[in-house]
Amino acid sequence: MKNKMTGLVSFLCVISCAVYGDFQASFKAGREAFSQKKYEEALKNYQEAAQQTSIPGQRYQSLRAMAEIYQVQKDWKKAEEIISQILKDEKIPARNRMSAQIFLADCKVKQKNITAAAAEFQKVSAYGIKNNESYYAILACGNLNTQLKNYDEAKKCYQSLIDDPNVDANRKNRAKIGMGNILFAQGKYSEAVSRLTPIAADSGIPANLRADAFTVIARSQYKMKAYKDAYDADLSIIALDGIPAYFKASAYMQAINIQGGINRDYAQAKKLLDDFEKMPGISASQKKWITNYRAKIRKAEHTL
Secondary structure, eight states: OHHHHHHHHHHHHHHHHHHHHHHHHHHHHHHHHHHTTOHHHHHHHHHHHHHTOOOHHHHHHHHHHHHHHHHHTTOHHHHHHHHHHHHHOTTSOHHHHHHHHHHHHHHHHHTTOHHHHHHHHHGGGGGOOOSHHHHHHHHHHHHHHHHTTOHHHHHHHHHHHHHOTTSOHHHHHHHHHHHHHHHHHTTOHHHHHHHHHHHHHOTTSOHHHHHHHHHHHHHHHHHTTOHHHHHHHHHHHHHOSSOOHHHHHHHHHHHHIIIIIISOOHHHHHHHHHHHHHSTTOOHHHHHHHHHHHHHHHHHHHTO
């Protein structure tokens, strides 16, 4: 009897190992084909891998890989059909299904379907999992709802990140900036400045986040006609290193408007225009704006 049981166990082990080996071989072949942009071949390999395993996690890997190929091909319908299979399969671990939910939301973003994307990100909280992926989804949900002017929903997302002690400082600061953007959109300029000043003033915070905070502050101060404060905030943005060019471009344009249009300090406005024109990463439309503003200043000087 003992020998029979040993034989049965050995037989099952052989079968199991064979299936596992087939999955690994097919999945590896899929990755190699994908790296070579042989997408149809990769899809075939991943489909075979999914059929060769009874392990839910491996099935998820295969289906997710297929969805990623369809995403690269911008075949959104098929990508979403594959993700739907994952979401309906309750044998697949919740963490994997949550990742698939986020993937689906990102697909909606790439299709510029902001309303649908926000709704998909909203579903992530139902999994009850707190990790970097879920925090990413909450922040994205807040940002998208801000775009949609669903401010109450956006505030809930941002506040949940701010209140969670496990959320990293970088993401908390992004949530605080999101709150500042809502306050600005609602015309609560003074509150926006108060909320974001600590971020802007903290040299220990990454420069791109400080630039984001300074931008909302500068625009709020401009709206309040606190032009000197707005100008100083713009100069602070311009002085930051390693930030995206659009932050500096926005700061230059507002600073030039303050000096040339409000203060009528044409000499300073022209200096700023010269500096702006030399800025790395300047676009064709921004160069045109500079040319037009120079002409505007010449006309204003001529009429003095």
